[in-house]
Amino acid sequence: MKKFYLTTPIYYVNGAPHIGHAYTSIAADVLARWRRLDGCAVFFLTGTDEHGQKVEKAAAEAGLDTQSFTDRVTDDFRAMAMAMGISNDDFIRTTEARHKRACVALWERLVANDMIYLGHYEGWYAVRDEAFYGEDELVRKPDGTRLAPTGAPVEWVREPSYFFRLSAWQEKLLAFYEQNPDFIAPVARRNEVLSFVRGGLADLSVSRTSFTWGIPVPNDPAHVMYVWLDALTNYITAAGFPDESDPRWRFWPADLHIVGKEIVRFHAVYWPAMLMAAGIAPPRRIYSHGWWTVEGEKMSKSLGNVIDPRALIAEFGLDPLRYFLLREVPFGNDGDFSRRALITRLNGELANDLGNLAQRTLSLIARNCDGRRPAIGERMPADTALLAAAAALPGGLDERITRLAFHEALEEVWKIIRAANAYIDHQAPWALRKTDPARMAVVLRTLADALRVIATVLQPFMPESMARMLDQLAVPASARDLAALAVELPAGVALPAPSGVFPRFVEPAG
């Protein structure tokens, strides 16, 4: 059986989950569910990143000890995954013992390979912000003094730090990208990474002494591991590292890390270099998705327009939200979230195109076929044309979903849905009822079969709604994967009374 290991980033727990987190997780979830539907052994990982100074600070502000604070926030992320229907197989926290063990093991391997050395970290530090800033981020005052972007004064500080010999990996990384042209996608992001690496790599500071909320460096507890080593390592922790006899280890290397564009560099440059330096295979692919704006504006706490996905679910339902997020925008692009656009998709595509197609088909069967699935009968060219188009969906979708082209995949399905609506109008089974009942039965069976394919392939996108549609089509739970589509369903089986799957959204009067 083929294996597939995919991950979301681990989410940083200094704030509450929002639509951006939901987007990443939903996209990964669709892919995970698709692979399972196709018979793959899937390991789907998500989790939370819980160390670092910002978390320490956020906990203090919340008046909690750090561990209690992270416990609370990670529960919130877990609850969000649940609310979003995320089908992760594991949920990792960087504060877990298994993760500390993995980080220490990785560190020791890097030390053994002479890839880590003790040096000094230098930079502009703002005491008020407890953060380092790059030269380019600073604002120069006319009198020559420098200020952080936040307005805080900065000073040049020097603290001991362990370094990873990233500079030794420039050529090897370039060769790796060359040999694996699909390693970074979309292409625009790949170009940026290539350009960054070609520009030269400096050694990477991988420890800090300025805070303690982290994993202590082996044999030098004054240091804790800095974010790169700590956070990225989660992907091998969950696969059992360093225990290579762990059953999970067969999932490594990860087939795909889905990331936001702000962390591409860490995943596409630092991570493979660290792994190769430790003698571990790098992941197969990194895919970077875009950002959402809200009603045309950047999402930010200060604007107060940060969207809580759970509020959207309450109003529109989970599946319409999942559908919208993946349908509205090509996965690698930025997009805009607007209420109007969501309602347009929900009503036009889910309620009118698909929901109504299922409803009219099923109610015709209920009323005119004794509520039983009709026999296949003698098919006409129009019937076989529709069914052939439907039968091509799994292959077409697989190719598109593999490219993370979710919007294209959905468009492919909607082509068939539109064709089915045209078909039912042209065949007019409600007229055949009087003139040619046998033909009517064939038409309705054809539609039921087309709907079965449509509902089957849409399950990863809208699990709950499509389960209900398959229920109404009386497709047994054991016959809902892609392989089952090759087997015709028996005629004469009673169908449950139809009920709408996607009600139209009507704006509350006010």
Place this chain on the structure above:
RNA sequence: GGCGGCGUAGCUCAGCGGUAGAGCAGGGGAAUCAUAAUCCCUUGGUCGGUGGUUCAAAUCCGCCCGCCGCUACCA
């Protein structure tokens, strides 16, 4: 400053050498099984500008304009 991306119908975008496409929105018609849903027809673009290559350019090349991303440097 360097590298890269984008600019096509009112909107969102596809097309990337052979005389412009989709969805939505707009207009007209049909039907009435269905969630007043659907189907059919249709209006609409000098493909950012400008030079060039070619028998032929939205599609290739140069320059210009406008957005955006990554990255660098100077005072």
